[in-house]
Amino acid sequence: MEVEFRDKKLALVETDRAAETKLPVALIESLRDKLGFIRSAKSEMSLRNWKSLHYEKLSGKRSEERSIRLNKQWRLIFTVNSECEPPKITVLGVEDYH
Numbered sequence: 001m002e003v004e005f006r007d008k009k010l011a012l013v014e015t016d017r018a019a020e021t022k023l024p025v026a027l028i029e030s031l032r033d034k035l036g037f038i039r040s041a042k043s044e045m046s047l048r049n050w051k052s053l054h055y056e057k058l059s060g061k062r063s064e065e066r067s068i069r070l071n072k073q074w075r076l077i078f079t080v081n082s083e084c085e086p087p088k089i090t091v092l093g094v095e096d097y098h
Contacts, residue, residue: 001041002088010091023094030070031094038089044080065092073098 005011012020014035018028034053041047047068048055054069058077067075075097081088 001038001043001086002084003035003038003091004088005091007091007093010093027070027074027094030074031076034068034070034076035091043087044082067095070094 009021012018013023013028013031021028023031037050037053038047041050044066047053047066056067056075057063058065058067064079065077066080067077070076073096075095077092077095079090079092081090
């Protein structure tokens with residue numbers, strides 16, 4: 001899958017300027033790992049089948065959004081465009097779920 005970032009500052013997590021995001025180092029490392037999983041996935045179904053990601057479809061006003069767990073506290077929020085080939089993930093943000 002392709003990955004793009006809505007927030008250009010968050011896109012820095014994949015560069016040597018990751019500290020500028022002001023996210024904890026452990027969270028940056030986890031986010032980089034999860035982005036690797038996403039890029040290697042062939043479809044949204046692949047993400048759902050990876051139980052360790054704790055993939056969720058959000059509800060209500062956020063019904064078009066999806067999330068995966070980065071650690072016990074943080075989740076990666078994104079949308080999926082399955083009509084593209086390969087499918088495209090748009091990273092919306094990283095949210096504290098506590």
